[in-house]
Amino acid sequence: MHAVIVDVSIKDADEARSELRxxxxxxxxxAPGFVAGFWIQRGEGHGHSVVVxxxxxxxxxxxxxxxxxxxxxxxxxSVGVGEVVAHA
Structure with a gap:
């Protein structure tokens, strides 16, 4: 398995959440091959996602x-792809 890791700066939290949902x-x-996805907001103005x-x-x-x-x-x-080396 491989994951796409995305880091974003959030300009408008309400609009971003609406678009996300x-x-x-x-x-x-x-998407083909989708396993799982997680979207995380860390504090004001920062978001991350990990999609496997x-x-x-x-x-x-x-x-x-x-x-x-x-x-x-x-x-x-930033957008990156990495191998999933462990999961629980």
């Missing part, structure tokens, strides 16, 4: 999509 999460959940896929290919595909479709309410600071 209405479009982002449902869209990601339908069955393969590196599926994770890389999603990483490319993330870079091109960020909602206006956030600024993407």
């Amino acid at each position: 209405e479009r982002t999460v449902p869209g990601v959940a339908q 896929f069955e393969s590196e290919e599926a994770a890389n595909s999603m990483a490319g999509i993330v870079r091109s479709v960020a909602p206006k309410a956030v600024t993407i600071e």
